[in-house]
Amino acid sequence: MLKRLPTTKELYAFLVTGQKLSFTHAAELLNLSQGAVSRQVISLEKYLGVELFYRHARGLHLTPAGMKFLPQVEQALGQLGNAIESLSTENGKLRIKAPTCILPWLLPRLISFRSTHPEIEVELTSTAGHGVNFSTENFQAAIVYGQQQDPQLSYRELFEEILTPMCIPALPGVERLVESPTYLQDLTWLHASESQRDWKLWLEHAGLGDLQAGQNQHFDTLDMATNAAQRGFGITIGDVTLSAEELASGRLIAPFEARVTSGFHYFLVYPNQMVVDPRLVKFGDWLVM
Incomplete structure (x- = not known):
């Protein structure tokens, strides 16, 4: 027995x-x-x-x-x-986890993927966090932010994070930035974390490492900080890829030419397996087109 x-x-x-x-x-x-x-x-x-x-x-x-x-x-x-x-059938759902900040970039691609591959149903779950634990979470793949660190995962790079300040065109005081970037200190800086890492990184890259904000406002996530900027609360550091639609439409502007890579990337990840689900391969190929 x-x-x-x-x-x-x-x-x-x-x-x-x-x-x-x-x-x-x-x-x-x-x-x-x-x-x-x-x-x-x-x-x-x-x-x-x-x-x-x-x-x-x-x-x-x-x-x-x-x-x-x-x-x-x-x-x-x-x-x-x-x-x-x-043992799941080919017609089963492809379960994907993704952080909310990437949805503006992801959703148009997901819609076009479903239009081209109607036989593949994708179930998307969005969360504020960026991590995933495939041992305890029922997902076949996830979009994560960071660096390639886990040898038990397969990584497909989607894009690299590139940062620059962003705000609405009508933000009071933004017109003075044309005269000198030091006028940034008169604006409210919006941060995606308590560490203020993104702002510090860009300021050093732009040669403004000693500049301090008159006021700071912190948020839990990048998309919250970007949404606050769209409502005129201040100026944020945003990812040019994630904010491409807002920048193209003029809802946001990037007052400076300086861009800085953070060293972090967005990846589609899934557990290392001898045989990868062909639906997942198609989905990954579509995202990196």
Whole structure:
């Protein structure tokens, strides 16, 4: 008789908790209560007969057994997901995850792809975040922002991030920028993060590294900062590819010729597999046309 194996719920609870080292964060990702996640991990520990975590007042740490078990569980669940996916029919949906900031660029391409390939149904899920975990999220591919870092993923570059200041043509004070870029300090700078990384990068590139804003406004994402700029709240650093339509229509202007590459890219990523879904290949080919 086969020995009963731990449930996938227990394994997923351990996997996400081990990655986040927090029952609270794991519960949020798994859409469960913190107590439920903790109980599932305890049940798994009892089944294995070993402790997987050191539990301290300051947080969780993996035990040696937990550190050894975590990559094995991640690989096993990934293989199980791939096996299930391989049994899906050709008419199944192609599930894609993408950050909201890329939707202005992605949606026209998705519409034209569906028009040309009506037999391939794409189910798009958008989120504010840029990451994906194929071990715990039911997607076949995702569009991510960053650099090629994970050897377990296949990357197809969509475009490189190129940054420059942007604002509406009627923003009070923007006309003075023609006289001198130092008048930027009289405007409100809109930031896509607390680090102000994009502004610092562009200012250094433009030889204005010592310039400071009169006022700063921070947002959680690039698209929120860009939307605020379109409403006249100030001037932001935007990606010329993502904002191409707004710049072409004149809804936004780029007052300076200086552009800077951030070193980051947008990629279509999916797990490394011996056989890649041909629908995914077609979709990737369409995006990079």
